[in-house]
Amino acid sequence: MNFRKLAGWMLAVILVASMHGRLAAQTAVDGAIGGSVRDASGAFVSAAKVTIRNNGTNAEETTTSDASGSFRVIHLQPGTYTVTIAAVGFESFKSEQVEVTVGSLTDVQPTLTLGASNETVEVSSAAPIINTINNDFTTTINRHDLEDLPVNNYRWSAYALQAPGVVESGGFGLLSFRGQSTLLNNVTIDGADDNQAFFSEERGRTNIGYSTPKSAIQEFQINLSNYSTEYGRAAGGVVNAVTKSGGNQFHGEGYYLDRDSALASFNDFTVETLQPVPGGPFVSTHVKPTDIRKQDGFAFSGPFIQDKLFFFFALDRFYHDFPIVTVPSSPANFYARPSANLPDGKTCPSSTATSPITATNDPNFFADNSACTLQTQLKLPTYAAGVTDYINGQAGLSSLLGQANRFADQTLFFPKIDWQINERNHLSAEANRLRFISPSGQQTNVTAQYGTQSIGNVYARDTWGIARLDTAITPSLTNEIRYQYGRDFEFAGPETPTTYEHNTLLQPQGYTNPIGIPPNVSITGAFQFGTPTFYPRPAYPDERRWQVTDTVNYIRGNHSFKFGGDYIHTNDLAENISNFYGAYSYTSVANYLTDYYQSLNPATSNLPGHYSTYNQGFGPLGFEFQTGDYAGFVQDEWKIRPRLSLTLGLRYEYEQTPGAQLPNPNLAQTDSFPSDKNNIAPRVGFAYDIFGTGKTTLRGGYGIFNARLINSTIYNALAQTGSPKSQFQTPNLTPTSGPLFPRILSNSAGVTPNVIFFDKNFQLPQIHQADLTVDQDIGWNTVLSVSWLGSFGHELPNFVDTNLPAPVSVTYTVVNSNPKAFSALPNNAKYTANLYGYAVNAAGKTSTGEILRPNGAYGSITDIVSNINSNYNALVFQVQHRLSHNVQFQGSYTWSHTLDYNENNTTFTNSSSILDPRNFHLEYGNGAQNIPNRAIATAIVTTPWKASGWKSYLVNGYELAPSFSAQNGAPYTAAITGNPTALVTSDFSTGYVTGVSSGYTGTGGSSRIPGLERNTFEQPRTILLDLRGSKRFTVREHYNLEFLAEAFNIANHQNVTAVNTTAYTLGTTTTNGVTTNTLTQFLANPFGAATNSNNNNIYTPRQMQLGVRLQF
CATH class of the missing domain: 2.170.130.10 (TonB-dependent receptor, plug domain)
Known part of the structure; x- marks a missing residue:
């Protein structure tokens, strides 16, 4: 892109448009007042003096109406204003309560009557409820x-x-x-x-x-x-x-809010399991963990110097005491105890067993088979010995579960100064300071599948300041310059290990962990403990940004021009390596306990382990880099006719990315970072007052909008180049190639690193948006609206592994063993899919001479591309009733549909987010944010009566405010569990294939069921009804004391927040010497069954909050 040509083109647009001749101009921080002055006959009145005064600060702006009676005053702080209009031969017009809101024009349509100019007609003027000017x-x-x-x-x-x-x-x-x-x-x-x-x-x-x-x-x-x-x-x-x-009068408020779980309801899925008697049975009970939230603070404002210098100050503290309940992912299996004896005539499974236990002949098969596994793998003399070891090991793991202390504490203060330097210049400066600590606060849900000391401590320090100067150069030309500097410093770290973790992971028999921080241990069907895989995070990130913006507004005739530029400089320091302390993964508790007991015994501590995979990260802890965001914009708001307004605009953006820090000389693409310079974004809109009555409007528009390249994605491309000095992860090591449990690797010798790079054609995300709205004023301060919304995404980010072997064809047979359970696929149906893998023999061993990946020096080589498209269409019905007769309400219903090619919503990168890189069209389906139906309604109702005397304390000042929402549940995809290991194929001479990564296609990407689109299923609908009631007392003139009570999810509706998405298990079965690849119905937990509800910051069990607020 030629920047000089672009700048010249934008300037030409301004000059050509200005030749046409006033309309509203408002910026991101203020609003405007405008309208047309007419006499009683409807004729325009020109040369009328318009004075607009801020009721809070007495700051005044003046202008005159033009030949068409139009006037506009811009750069007005949101608030209440008095508008006075005077013209020779007419009585003056005055309206004292004109509200200005951010980003909008308040339309005033004064009618002057003949009379002496020293006479004033005062009116009560509210902004028109119908928007006849703005198209957004x-x-x-x-x-x-x-x-x-x-x-x-x-x-x-x-x-x-x-x-x-x-x-x-x-x-x-x-x-x-x-x-x-x-x-x-x-x-x-x-x-x-x-x-x-x-x-x-x-x-x-x-x-x-x-x-x-x-x-x-x-x-x-x-x-x-x-x-x-x-x-x-x-x-x-x-x-x-x-x-x-602040303003010329002192104002303030103080508040205290208290929410206590003592007044809350239970969550059906919050269960704590304890062992009251050592060695005895486990007992599960529903619990209601402590949840105490306290918020208090005050705000105070007023003048330092009347009409000149003003201040505002707010101080706020929030404290949240919310112990976490740590639980296993499959409680029924985890807490199941082996039988003292196997069923009569049955033995543990083995290659020589003639009558082994199965899920059919042993009702306690899971636990009994776990004891059998210990007996076999530890070479114990009897099944009873396996039972004893399993129960003891189960008790040790259970000691890591239960309630753990957790709290969050934060303080905020916000000072602001406004200085009316003179009638042409206004300066404001503000700052915001946040300090936040939360021990065990890394996970914020009520329950989590972690050990009690494996959650993690988080901290945040956020400080920023803004200075802004508004200058009225002439009545029609204004300038705003704004500067900001801020630092967002977030960091986190592990907690002190428990005694069990210390003895098991840090100092077991004959070994001392060299780092002094335990590795992570994750057990399928149980939980994870040790150190979370995403630590350390000493700076995550430490981000410093400064921004400068300049905006010019120029009014000429029926045009209001706005143009300017913006620049943001960002310095990011991020320090994090996944799996830095090592990470063991186990498919069962029995396999973990085998390694646990082996590590305690000197005679067996050097035997190979039974974990499924081991991973560890190596390399520099973090990187520091800079980005620069440039932008230029121009806009013309053109009042073509009294009934028709047109908005024309253009924006240009460019994100300057850093250069490579550790380029890989063997992979030239790692030395290239995006430089997308074609982000020209035109925007056009209109607003048409159809009948000229201000009661029926048609508004619409179209525009192109560009987003940023996220800095965490840049970070991965900087850090993971495959260079010897870069960050990298071990592949999935097995007991034959990985360390002995619980040891960690001392170096990265022999590790094949993964690589991440930007595609040479990478573009920034771009969305084309359009909408069309009809507004109708139906009286009683109420408007009905119908809108169509459309968004069409292009060049959205995606991640594709380019170092995959040629795929082979694998056919799966569906096995639905329980006809009463949900089955997404027909029984005995056959599905063929690509599998990206390498040849193995029947035992799963790699065949001699086979190359796992085309470039054997590396693992995945991920190309960051921008090839995702999306589309969104919605029909919106709205009703809005502005506060009158003590009632305000608004509601909307949205029908929408989101479709895309698997838009990736993740930060950083992943190796492959798609199912099959050779068949991209399989990705098309419902979007991850597809919520087809959503209804919202809110209202504020106050008591209409005004009693006096002592009665006023009893009957005045009541308010009721409900808030309701209902929508379809979140979409989800039916998935397959298990990894492709030693599957049958006719494409390799050995007849067997194993995927180079996880997932049933072996790419490490999606594991959704073949033949089903993404996000085919929906969680149950969610419904929320919140209610606030309050009573206000007038303590003395201008002092109001309010007592309030709030109920959230007052109906205690069980809003499901998680379901089991696993429908089938990947594996093989051999019958009469013939091996078949199978997709076997997953029965451990029914597909689609709710696994949690009301377990996040939006959806909670019914909670009550009490508070008090003093305002003056």
């Missing part, structure tokens, strides 16, 4: 909503879920707009970027309670499409918040 599809959450509507999640941005087209993803606070990835959004505060570039989330991420005090937020706007060219770096949605400012 937005929802504004005002201060009334923030203060009075109940929201379970403490984040102010969680209110964005009230907007149609927005759904949560995963229950941790991440939002999907219009079916797109949660990583494609942009959050801004006072126009400044409030994102973390490394993970593409709001600063502080989701472990913290919230990153900015809600008491400091004036209001915010949710932009779903057709938003201003001033907004960028987002292909999903933009959430733009404006903070409060």
Whole structure:
């Protein structure tokens, strides 16, 4: 892209448009007031003096109406204003309560009557409820909503879920707009970027309670499409918040909120299993873990100097005491105890057994077979000895489960200064400081499949500051320059090991761990303990950013131009290596206990292990790098006719990526990073007042929106080049090639590293968005709207392993052994699929001379490509009733459908996210954020009566605010468990093949069932009804004391948050000497069965919160 040509073209657009002749201009941090002045006959009144005064600070702006009676005043802080209009020969017009909201024009249509100019007609003017000017599809959450509507999640941005087209993803606070990835959004505060570039989330991420005090937020706007060219770096949605400012009067509030599990309901899936008597049976009981949340703080504002210098300050503390309950993934099997004796006539399975126990002839087969496994593998003399060892080992593992202390504690303070330097210049400066600690807070759900001391401690330190100068150069030309600096420092680390972990993993018989930190041990059907595989994280990340933005607004005739530029410099230090302390994986408790007992006995401690895989990471702990985000934009808001407004805009973005730090001379592609310079994004929209009455409008638009390349993806390409100095992981080592349990490798000798690189044609994500809306004012301050929304994604990221062998054909036979259980596939059906693997003999040993991968020096060689397309279509019905007669309500119903080619929603990279790299069309199906139906309704109702005297304390000041949502459950895919080992194929001379990686295609990617599309199934629907009730007392004039009670999920609806997605097990069976590949019905846990509910930050059991708030 030729930057000079681009700049010249943008300038030409401005100049050509300006030749046509005023319209609203507002930025990301303010609003505008405009309209047309008419006389009683409807004729336009020109040269009328318009004065607009901020009721809080007395700051004034003046202008005059043009020949068509139009006027516009821009760069107005959100708040309440007085509009006065005077013209010779007419009585003056005055409206004292004109509300300005962020990013919007407040339309005022004054009518002047003949009379003396010293006479004033005062009117009560509210902003028109119908939008006849702006074409964007937005929802504004005002201060009334923030203060009075109940929201379970403490984040102010969680209110964005009230907007149609927005759904949560995963229950941790991440939002999907219009079916797109949660990583494609942009959050801004006072126009400044409030994102973390490394993970593409709001600063502080989701472990913290919230990153900015809600008491400091004036209001915010949710932009779903057709938003201003001033907004960028987002292909999903933009959430733009404006903070409060001080005024000429002192204002403040103090609050205290208390939520206690003593008033909450039980979660059906929160079960604690204990062994009351040593050696006795395990007893499971439903428990309600402690969940205490306390939030308190205050906000105070006022003048330092009347009409000149103002302050605002907020302080907030949030404390959360929420012990975690650690549980096995399959409690029924994990806690099953072997029988003292096998069934009569039955023996342990072996190659010589004539009557072995099976699942058919032994009702306690799982536990009995586990004892048999110990007897066989430890060469114990009797089955009874196996039972004893299994029970003792089971007790040791159980000591790692149960409740563990966990809490989160954070403090926030937010100071802000506003200085009206003179009538032309306004300066504001603000800062935000967060400190957060959470021992055992790495996992935030109520239950987790970890040991009690294997959760991890997390910390966050987030500090940023913004300075902004607004200058009115002339009445029609203004400039805003903004600067921000911020640091988001997050880090985490392991907890102190338990005695069991110390004796088992750090200092077993004859061995001392050289690092002093235990490896991870993960057991299928049980849990994981030791150190989590994702540690260490001493900086994850330490991100420092500075941003400078300049925006010019110019009004000429019927045009309002806005143009400017933006630059963000990001310095990321990230320190993390997966599996750094080593990681053992076991397919059963019995296999783990075999290695456990072997390690305790000097005579057996050097015997090969029984784990399925071992992994360990090596290389430098982290990398530091920089990125630069450049942007330029231009926009013209053109009032073509009194009934028709047109918006034309263009935005250009460029993300400067770092150069390679450790290029691999043997792989030239590792030295190349993207330089996508063609991100030109035109946007056009219109708003048409169909009948000229302001009661029926048609609005629509189209635009192109680009997102960032996430810095964590860049990090992986920097760190994993296959160079000897880079980071790398061992392949899946087996007991024959890996260490003896519980030892770790001392060096990486013989390890074939994985490689990650960017495709030479990589492009940044791009979304084409369009919408069309009809609004109808039906009276009683109520509007009905019908909208179509469309989003069409291109060049979305994907990861493909390019170092796979040629596939071979493998046929599977479906075995549905229980006709009453769910079966996704017909019994005895045959499915043929590609398997990327290498030849082995019948025993699973590698055949001599076979090459596992085309480039045998490396494992996976992952190409980061941009080849994913997506499309989203939605029909939205909305109703909105503005506060009148003590009632405010709004509701919406959204029907939508998201389809894509497996859009990847992960940070960093993975080796292969697709099923079969040779058949990409198999990926087309429902998107991960496909929620076909979603309904939302909120209301605020206050008592209409106004009693006086002592009666007022009894009957005045009541308020009730319900919030309701219902939607389809999250989509999920039927999956296969097991790895492709020694499967039958006719393509190799040995007749057997093993995949080079996991998954039934051997690529390490998806393990979904052949013949079924992605996300075919849905979890049960979710329903939430939250309710807030309050009573306000007037303590003295201007002092209000409010007592409130909130109920979240008041109906205690069991909103399912996890289901079993495994439908079949991959394996082989041999009958009469003939081996067949099988997909056997998975019966240990029924497919689709709920495994948890109400277990995240969005969905919880019924909870009650009490609070008090003082406002003045």
